[in-house]
Amino acid sequence: MMLRNWLDSILNLFYPRVCAACGESLLKDEETVCLKCRYTLPRTGYERYPDNPLAQTFYGRANIHAVTACYFFAKSGKVQHLIHQLKYKGNKDAGAFLGKQLGESLKDAPLFQGIDVIIPVPLHPRRERQRGYNQSLIIAQGISGVTGIPVGNQYLFRTKYNETQTRKTAEERYNNVQGIFEVRRQEELKGKHVLLVDDVLTTGATLESCAHQLESVPGITISIAAAACAGN
Ligand SMILES: [Zn+2]
Incomplete structure (x- = not known):
């Protein structure tokens, strides 16, 4: 036990354990995100409201059963930091926490x-190789760990490599992602309720494009969940 503590201390010198949200040092029993952040990160509570602002962004665009995001992105630099850790710093634990x-x-x-399967928004294989993983899959696995609903990573594929959406206008984003997704093994999704999962929901263009592809499956119900959303 003494040796273990000693080793922990040495490791901590070289790899300081810090909160993926606020950057403060983690206490011994804290993992990934500190206790204070766990209690104070801004939750949306949208999962309880069918007509929440995120659901409204899809009205007239795609037939979505329910939409939510866990946290507000804008209100707190901490959520932004968490997402940044996941997407650009190789911090998969941040994604597991969010999921x-x-x-x-x-x-x-x-x-x-009644959700049957969790489907992460796919990256193009080239982008996934660059990053080393698909951040949406990490989040989906986190959801699966809590709910027991399986992750279906074999249904939705991104067939076109495109530039990052970050600096585009809403219209450019929409045009940028039209027709870039493909659904495979459609038979298995017939009559199923699927949960599409993404890291951040902003204009909804990417998720709308995914939903349009999935809508061709007979009897499918589509819901959407993101780790964070813009606004408020
Ligand atoms: Zn913290």
């Missing part, structure tokens, strides 16, 4: 009951 929180929020929400 777990999202899963906890959905688990007992009436709107999100």
